[in-house]
Structures are given as structure tokens and as C-alpha cells.
Amino acid sequence: MIWYPYQQMKTMPPPYSIVDAEGVYLYTRDRALIDSVSSWWSVIHGYKHPRLNAAIHRQTDQFAHVMLGGLTHAPAQQLAATLEEWLPGDLDHCFFSDSGSVAVEVALKMALQYYGNQGETQRTMVMALQHAYHGDTFKTMEVGNDEDYHFILTAYGKSPHVVHVPTTIPALEEAFAKYHRQLNCLIVEPLLQGAGGMRMYDLSFLKRARELCDHYGVLLIFDEVATGFGRTGHRFVADLVLPDILVLGKALTGGYLGHAVTVANHKVYQGFYDDDPSHALMHGPTFMGNALACSVALESIALFREEDYLSKIQRIEAITRREMAGFSHPSVKEVRILGGCVCIEVHDPALLQGYQQFAYQRGVFSRPFLQYLYAMVPYVIQEDQLVQVLDTMKAWFR
Ligand SMILES: Cc1ncc(COP(=O)(O)O)c(C=O)c1O
Structure with missing residues (x-):
């Protein structure tokens, strides 16, 4: 059952x-x-x-899935290249995964390790929004802030690794002043908080968040799993304020297959790019870069652009x-x-x-x-x- x-x-x-x-x-x-x-x-x-169906059929005739561990293939390469060209700024480095929750996990892991790789091991805290929802896996639940979804908030008590702020600029400034030494990132659902109650807030908050992140050297993550691909009326909110890491899912494949991507900018990518193997990103979902998902995502993006x-x-x-x-x-x-x-x-x-x-x-x-x-x-x-x-x-x- x-x-x-x-x-x-x-x-x-x-x-x-x-x-x-x-x-x-x-x-x-x-x-x-x-x-x-x-x-x-x-x-x-x-x-x-019809076009999304055809994309899936074409790819099925070649192969449905090939892992990205030690192998690569055109649909994943083309999707990464398309996103690199299409997404704003220097959001160029695509790490694929199989769901929005996992892609957020990857973003949070990137932010933590980005500083760890530089020896800043005290930066273990994440700043997130009140009423945040970032998925149902354990770290995303911890970063989330909605008791109606996440019994973990009551079962484990408040996490010492997360601080939640309301979407007001004075509260944000205060929290940065207090916690900036321990923070590795601020993660937000930009402009529209979905599962936390379809809450909408002002762009000025995100602009100030960008300034504070720059000032205090904290990474800014946009979880656009829900808002991406036009839901807020903007192609991506990242077109208005540029994050360091962008997470996309849901509409990435036009809703055909579970797939997601965590896109890092040059600065974040360079924080891992090293001769030291321990500085590598140790993550690898089995179905990352799934060829059917990448093919349908490419067609979905083409439709979005052409029409x-x-x-x-x-x-x-x-x-x-x-x-x-x-x-x-x-x-x-x-x-x-x-x-x-x-x-x-x-x-x-x-x-x-x-x-x-x-x-x-x-x-x-x-x-x-x-x-x-x-x-x-x-x-x-x-x-x-x-x-x-x-x-x-x-x-x-x-
Ligand atoms: C903002 C946001 N992040 C992450 C997720 C999790 O995505 P998934 O359900 O694909 O794991 C969701 C799902 O609703 C979401 O709205």
C-alpha cells in the first residue's frame, strides 16, 4: 500500500x-x-x-541513466552549459541532484565546507527566515522553521546551528551584528515563502541581505526551488539580487521528473578547487544528472525562452x-x-x-x-x- x-x-x-x-x-x-x-x-x-514527451522519448532510445561518477554524457553537459549561459552573473557551476531537499542539503554543505576549506571552522551556523521551508530531509528541517511540518523542531529542541530572523531589515541587521563570526550562510526563499504560508516580502530585504553578506563575508543562498522559473513574475529572483549559491528544482524539468541543481558562483567553486583531495565536495546522489531528467529540463528551458x-x-x-x-x-x-x-x-x-x-x-x-x-x-x-x-x-x- x-x-x-x-x-x-x-x-x-x-x-x-x-x-x-x-x-x-x-x-x-x-x-x-x-x-x-x-x-x-x-x-x-x-x-x-508534446515537446517534453518527445524529449523523453528521444533520450530513452539512447539511455535513460548513466551515473556521473567517472562518466559523463551530453544531456548533463548541455544542461550545465545552458544554465551557465542562462543564469545571471557568475552562477556557473552546476551540481545536480534528484530533489529540491537534497539540492538544498548540497548548498548548505557547500557553504559550511567553503569556510572549512579555508580553516574557518567556527562558521558552523546558518541564518534562515522565520517560517522558512527548505525541504523534509534532516538538515533542511533544521534550517526550516515551521512546526506544522517538522516535529524535529520540538523533538530535538532548537538547533544551536541555526538562527531564524523575520523578514524585516532591522532584525536582519541585528542578527548579523550578533552572529556574523559564526555564520557561513544566509539561506532564503526569495520574495515568496511557499510552504511556510505563501508569505511575500519586499525586495529591499534581499538587497540589504546581499549588502550584509558582503560586508560580513557570509554566503547568500537563494532556494528558488519554488520561486524559480517565473513563479514570482521574475524569471529568477536571482536576476534582481545575485546570490552566491542558487538552488533550483520542481519546474526545472517542467515537473516531469524529480531533479534539482545547486549552482555555485566562481568564488564558492574556487573554495573547493585545490590540489588537496580533502577540499573536494563529497556528495554524489545516484541519480544526479539523470539523462532523462536533463533532456526534459533542456526542452523545458527552451520552451520557457521561446514562448x-x-x-x-x-x-x-x-x-x-x-x-x-x-x-x-x-x-x-x-x-x-x-x-x-x-x-x-x-x-x-x-x-x-x-x-x-x-x-x-x-x-x-x-x-x-x-x-x-x-x-x-x-x-x-x-x-x-x-x-x-x-x-x-x-x-x-x-
Ligand atoms: C522552497 C523549497 N525548497 C525545497 C523544497 C523541497 O523540494 P523537494 O520536495 O523536491 O525535495 C521545496 C518543496 O516544496 C520548497 O518549496
Whole structure:
């Protein structure tokens, strides 16, 4: 039997069984549902995209997977070269892995060892944001800050290796002044904190973070597993403020296969590049650089570039703002919109109980969590489909 994610198996309602999927639609035996979650925010081009399918087929005819230990191959090399050319600044060194959580682990390991390689062994601390979510592996849970996901926070108590700060500049400055000698990095989900509650914050915070990291010699990590590939309305937030390490996942493969990448700048890479073997990065997930994943990622990036996805996302944001204008209800605490993300935060999680079934009846798949009712739709959504998603969200409160 399947043990489902984030669920009490004893009480969970049966999941909807999907028999087909195409474009923005998931199909059960008796219904077509617009996927307003994009399969955990990854399926940006929609399902069964002919070009992505073809890329997978082409690669399958050659080989599906070859490890990167002592071997290499064109799809991984081409993806690294494409990212090197496409990503901003000197984010040029791509370390592949099989999931966002692992890619964040790699980023954190890089930051710790970067200083260790220089003999700065006291820099064992990570600064992260309050309400941060960076994955479900142990170090990412430790760096995360959401008790609703991570019992570790209560089971192990507060980690001495992590300090959490709110997204306000004075608090950030204060924390840097206090901890900078022990810090190796500041890690953030830039502009949009996803699983911590679709919280949006200002770019000025990131600009100041960059300045403080430079001033105190601390590495800046952007976890763009959720925000990357346009979700905030920007291609990457890294286009606006340049981090030292960038983490991408989810939409990297257009949501086709689990794959992720930790991209380091020259400075970080040079911190490992040495005659001393102990200065090497000791990491190597079995499926890193998987050829099917790299091939589909290349095609996904090509689509994103050729079909001007940023204007599609601007359109989604404009329609969302138009449709949500004037919407309010006593149950609603706040409506937040950024790029291809809209969130209705209610006062009490109980107020969203039953919403999923309500949406199902109206042809929308949704998966609210806690007090957050949100949509992160595939970018290929048509106006009437997006209006249907937003109308369903608003109708719940009528
Ligand atoms: C910001 C962020 N980082 C990391 C992860 C973990 O990615 P994965 O589920 O691929 O391990 C997620 C997943 O939602 C995420 O939103």
C-alpha cells in the first residue's frame, strides 16, 4: 500500500485517482479537474506536453541513466552549459541532484565546507527566515522553521546551528551584528515563502541581505526551488539580487521528473578547487544528472525562452488581480498575489475544511494547507480556466 505524504493515514479521505492528464487538466474517471496546484508547483507547461514527451522519448532510445561518477554524457553537459549561459552573473557551476531537499542539503554543505576549506571552522551556523521551508530531509528541517511540518523542531529542541530572523531589515541587521563570526550562510526563499504560508516580502530585504553578506563575508543562498522559473513574475529572483549559491528544482524539468541543481558562483567553486583531495565536495546522489531528467529540463528551458513565459505569467498576475479586486470576507485575513501565486489566508484552518471537495465539484483540483487557500497554476492556463479557479476560491466564502 502507499503511505501518502503529510497525511494521517487513519483519517485521510481517499485521494482522487488520476487516469489521464493533459494541458492544465487532471482526469479522474468521471471528471476533468483544472490542476490549480501544478503538481506541487512544478508542472509549468501543463501535462503531456508534446515537446517534453518527445524529449523523453528521444533520450530513452539512447539511455535513460548513466551515473556521473567517472562518466559523463551530453544531456548533463548541455544542461550545465545552458544554465551557465542562462543564469545571471557568475552562477556557473552546476551540481545536480534528484530533489529540491537534497539540492538544498548540497548548498548548505557547500557553504559550511567553503569556510572549512579555508580553516574557518567556527562558521558552523546558518541564518534562515522565520517560517522558512527548505525541504523534509534532516538538515533542511533544521534550517526550516515551521512546526506544522517538522516535529524535529520540538523533538530535538532548537538547533544551536541555526538562527531564524523575520523578514524585516532591522532584525536582519541585528542578527548579523550578533552572529556574523559564526555564520557561513544566509539561506532564503526569495520574495515568496511557499510552504511556510505563501508569505511575500519586499525586495529591499534581499538587497540589504546581499549588502550584509558582503560586508560580513557570509554566503547568500537563494532556494528558488519554488520561486524559480517565473513563479514570482521574475524569471529568477536571482536576476534582481545575485546570490552566491542558487538552488533550483520542481519546474526545472517542467515537473516531469524529480531533479534539482545547486549552482555555485566562481568564488564558492574556487573554495573547493585545490590540489588537496580533502577540499573536494563529497556528495554524489545516484541519480544526479539523470539523462532523462536533463533532456526534459533542456526542452523545458527552451520552451520557457521561446514562448515568452514571463509575459504569460504577467497575464496570470493581471487577471488574478482583476478577479480578486474588492474581494473580502469576515473569514479572510489577507489576500496575497505575486506573479503566478495567489493566496487567501483565513483566520482559522477550520474555515477551509471541505474546500477540496467543494472545488472538485466545480472542476478544480486544490489542496489548501493550514489556513492557506492558494493557487499556483500552470503557466499555459487560459483566461477562462484561471477565472474558473479564482471564482471557485471566492465562491467558497459566499
Ligand atoms: C522552497 C523549497 N525548497 C525545497 C523544497 C523541497 O523540494 P523537494 O520536495 O523536491 O525535495 C521545496 C518543496 O516544496 C520548497 O518549496
